[in-house]
Amino acid sequence: MAAKVYIIIYTMYHHIYKLALEVQKGLEASGVEAKIFQVPETLSEELLEKLHAPPKPDVPVITVDDLKEADGFLFGIPTRFGTMPAQIKSFLDATGGLWSSGALAGKFAGTFFSTASQHGGQETTAFTTVTYFAHHGIIYVPFGFANAHLFDNSEVIGGSAYGAGTVTNGDGSRQPSEKELEIAQTQGKNFGNVIKTYKAGSGN
Numbered sequence: 001m002a003a004k005v006y007i008i009i010y011t012m013y014h015h016i017y018k019l020a021l022e023v024q025k026g027l028e029a030s031g032v033e034a035k036i037f038q039v040p041e042t043l044s045e046e047l048l049e050k051l052h053a054p055p056k057p058d059v060p061v062i063t064v065d066d067l068k069e070a071d072g073f074l075f076g077i078p079t080r081f082g083t084m085p086a087q088i089k090s091f092l093d094a095t096g097g098l099w100s101s102g103a104l105a106g107k108f109a110g111t112f113f114s115t116a117s118q119h120g121g122q123e124t125t126a127f128t129t130v131t132y133f134a135h136h137g138i139i140y141v142p143f144g145f146a147n148a149h150l151f152d153n154s155e156v157i158g159g160s161a162y163g164a165g166t167v168t169n170g171d172g173s174r175q176p177s178e179k180e181l182e183i184a185q186t187q188g189k190n191f192g193n194v195i196k197t198y199k200a201g202s203g204n
């Protein structure tokens with residue numbers, strides 16, 4: 001049976017969604033099944049309208065029980081004050097039942113990011129998310145510098161050893177660049193390969 005990876009995102013202005021589509025392509029290229037989900041929204045329609053949020057992407061809303069089905073998760077996280085947004089925190093905070101039964105232990109997780117600023121906290125967002133994985137016994141898979149664009153200082157390029165990333169500008173006007181999209185695809189492919197290797201070794 002093919003390994004299954006859920007890409008779990010929150011996205012208000014679709015930058016994370018655009019990266020998620022590339023991550024999905026990379027996962028599929030590695031031969032694993034990949035599905036995109038979004039976490040439940042916690043803001044009212046009225047507030048979203050005031051924030052000029054476009055309609056949500058057409059992907060299903062995940063429930064905590066869905067997590068049991070997947071071998072791994074790639075979380076797409078748009079940074080808020082250097083850490084994850086409340087929408088993702090609220091979703092993860094609802095996984096206490098899964099934690100108490102150890103249901104997610106031994107599964108894999110990775111992270112990718114979006115920030116307004118180049119120095120807006122993509123790496124601190126990773127650090128502050130990893131605690132959830134540690135408590136669940138989920139194995140965190142860093143990206144490393146697995147795509148050469150991460151060494152390129154000639155232009156703004158989001159992402160780090162902790163995962164792909166994009167830089168949006170404060171008004172959201174910057175879209176993910178070709179290099180950022182390519183990095184996201186590499187991350188999906190590498191993550192898929194890690195899971196496939198593990199499954200082949202464990203005979204599961």
Ligand SMILES: Cc1cc2nc3c(=O)[nH]c(=O)nc-3n(C[C@H](O)[C@H](O)[C@H](O)COP(=O)(O)O)c2cc1C
Binds near residue numbers: 012079
């Ligand atoms: C309340 C709030 C806090 C934010 N905090 C940060 C931050 O700490 N650093 C940063 O670079 N961008 C910050 N941003 C910008 C978001 O990270 C940016 O809008 C998001 O990455 C866009 O992703 P999306 O298009 O997928 O929603 C913040 C945005 C909001 C609304």
